[in-house]
Amino acid sequence: MIQEERIRKLVSKYGTPFYGFDADVLSKRVNYLKASMPENVELCYAAKANSFILKLLENKVTHFEICSPGEFHICKKLQISNQQIVLSGVYKNKEDIEEIFSDKEELPIMTIESFEQYKLIQELADIYQRDVSVLLRLTSGNQFGLDKDVLKEILVRCRSSRLHVLGIQYFSGTQKHSQKRVLKELDLLEEFLTELKEMDFVPELLEYGPGFPVDYFSSMKFEENEHLQFFSEAIKRFGNLKIVLELGRSIVASCGFYVTQVVDTKTNRNQNYALVDGGIHHLVYYGQGMAMKQPPFRFLNQKDQPEENWNVCGALCTINDILMKQVRLPKPQIGDLFVFENTGAYCPTEGMSLFLTRDLPAVVIVNEKEELMVRDHTSVVLLNAPKLK
Known part of the structure; x- marks a missing residue:
């Protein structure tokens, strides 16, 4: 946990409000998750959870799950390899995917989530005469993904095409702390992989979103070490199959802090x-x-005062802007x-940041010795104002 003196120095230097991301905490978190899993299990980071720390994870995770053209361009700006x-993504725009095919760099792995996506990727693979690895x-x-029968049909069609099916992707949501639910999903996947084996298809990898929970409010009755041990044992049913766990919240939640100051x-x-x-x-x-x-x-208060009940509210002109009550x-x-x-x-991206045209907070990455501001306080006036002749 970053100490009070360091927080005050950051406030003096960068003002408030700001987001901070602790690179040391992030590194320890990834190492902890890796150490909790069997050797055949690797990590994939879901970029939608926080794109500011992508470069910090480049040498710590196997893959990045990218779900939009914007996230892809951030990766290119950071020189993250397509490898x-x-x-991924439920909607893939033809122009965006064609731009990737037309580039000389090696193609990324692409997911197929509908029959239309299959036709799009197949068409572009033929036009550009390029082989592409896909996950079904x-x-x-x-609304996400393919029904079993459609997936099987696409699998058969891919055998005579430039599309090489690496394996299966499955993600059902976040904050899954129920062991019964996890076992039910693993049973489903094991049964489905058996069905695919009967079609003479053995996947090279399984990308699975386990939805490891984050106990934000100390209300889950959740013991993480125990849960990870349970999951590590449960996943062994797949033998030596390469398993890639798609994680976002579980990797980055603990490395972030948000600083705001009292103004009234x-x-x-x-x-x-x-x-x-x-x-x-x-x-x-x-x-x-x-x-x-x-x-x-x-x-972090400046004077010792008796404790009372306080409601902590934000700067927005809406009665909904309450951070804490009583x-x-x-x-x-x-x-x-x-x-x-x-x-x-998710904090930097899920909030209604354009509401009332207030500046975006600064973003600062810190480690034990230094810090780097990766985004200054940013006006959104140009985004919210009408364009006039």
């Missing part, structure tokens, strides 16, 4: 309010729900700091 990219995504019963205080109808320069447009916890749960935080605090002073922990996943 590390699994190009099995649906978990929603008031008491209305016997309710105490501390107003901060951040808000719900920046701070997104999975399952938070209108401050009904208290997220992990530290309050939390016990020493009386806040203007300039006091709130440091919200476990904000490494």
Whole structure:
């Protein structure tokens, strides 16, 4: 955990609000997850969870799950090789995919999530006379992926094409702490792989999203070491098959922190309010729900005061902008700091950051000795303003 003195120095240098990502915490987290799994299990990082730390993971994970043209262009800007990219996504635009085929670099692995996607990739492979490795995504019963029968049909068609099927991709959601649910999914996958074996297809890899949970509010009754040991044993049923775990939240949540400062205080109808320069447009916890749960935080105050109940609200002109309700605090002073922990996943991208045209927070990557600002406080006026003649 980054210490108070360091936080204050960062605030003095970069202002508030800002997101911080601790590279040392991130590295330790990846090493911990790797050490918890069998040798045939590798990690794939879902870039949608946090694209600011992609370069930090380049030599720590096998693949990056990329789900949009924007994420792909970020990878190119960071000079991340296509060899590390699994190009996924429920919608693949022809112009974007053709741009990748027309480039001389080796093609990334591409997922196929519909019969239309199969036809698109097949067409481009023929036009550009290029072989491409693909993963067929099995649906978990929603808009993503392929029904079993359609997947099997595509598998047969790929045998006489430039599409080489590496294996199967399966992802059913996040925050899966139920061991029964995980076992049910693994049973499903094992049964389906047996069906494919009867079609003379043995996959080279299985990409699976285990949805390892993050206990943001200490309310899950969840012991991570125990859960990872359970999962490590359960996954051994697939023998030496190469398994790639697609993880986002589980990898990066713990490395992030968000700093915002008190800009005003008031008491209305016997309710105490501390107003901060951040808000719900920046701070997104999975399952938070209108401050009904208290997220992990530290309050860095300047003066010792008796504790009282306070509501912590953001800078947005909406009654929904409540970060915490009735939390016990020493009386806040203007300039006091709130440091919200476990904000490494989704916070910079899931919030309604354009609402009320407030600047985007700065983004700072830190390690034990130094820091690097990778995004300054950024105005969104040009994004929200109409274009006039």
